[in-house]
Amino acid sequence: MENVDSPQSDLQRRSSRQRDAVQHVIEQAQQPLLPPEILTLAQAALPTLGIATVYRNLKILLDAGEVKAVELPGESTRYESAHRGHHHHFHCNSCQQVFVIPGCPPDLDQFAPKGYKVSRHELTLYGTCAQCMRGAG
Amino acid sequence: MENVDSPQSDLQRRSSRQRDAVQHVIEQAQQPLLPPEILTLAQAALPTLGIATVYRNLKILLDAGEVKAVELPGESTRYESAHRGHHHHFHCNSCQQVFVIPGCPPDLDQFAPKGYKVSRHELTLYGTCAQCMRGAG
DNA sequence: GTTGTTGCAAATCGTTTGCAATGAT
């Protein structure tokens, strides 16, 4: 059960073009990205970049609090910048795109049962985006 | 891209001990269950039951609206009864258990941007459950 | 020079599928 390869907190970090490229791609993106999308985008700068390195650095950046994981039912994990302020997501059932909803409904955390301590929450809305509503999707 | 094995709507359904067992286990459970958990529990009644059959019947039951999928970040999909009324989930970071939170905060759907039509939403709270807060976890 | 990092390929995990046998209608 030892995780030999994953980042260990007592490990010294060194800078690398690959990690910088992954982070840069995520910072630039307007929506959460899938690992293969990150790979493709980052390969523009580093053609030899491999998918394993993308995953390794995603884990490191996640660990470092630089990126956040976005999970949507039935889909693989996407990644987004952690420096965008608190927000939630809207998943369009028609075009499958994921949109950012800025802000947050109030009092979500008070909704937990008594005695439960809430440290974070996640809210996802599903439906049809404005563009698809107009018939474009 | 044809999905030969998955349930097709124009297929006649027959009853089976296996499907009944899977559904029964889910109805009895107090929390959403993982497929291997469902397998183990159902094997009490049907020792030869295989994991593939569990997945097949989960898909059928999902399709029939009998069960619902519950997705939690970083974990594989759990399944719960669809006959429990609308609710949300609390994931304990300490004991890793998933708890049901009855009810729903108001106005979540109004939170979507103008022009977006919301058909459903999902809210998950993360933190420490009451039991783990008391030091049991 | 030490040791974190990479790229590749092989391994792993959860899930799905092909197929011949079985069971419900």
Added chain:
DNA sequence: ATCATTGCAAACGATTTGCAACAAC
């Protein structure tokens, strides 16, 4: 008798890992 369903094993897609070469310090 039909044809949906099963169990098994093989296949699959996403993610992780071992390892030798490489690069940052």
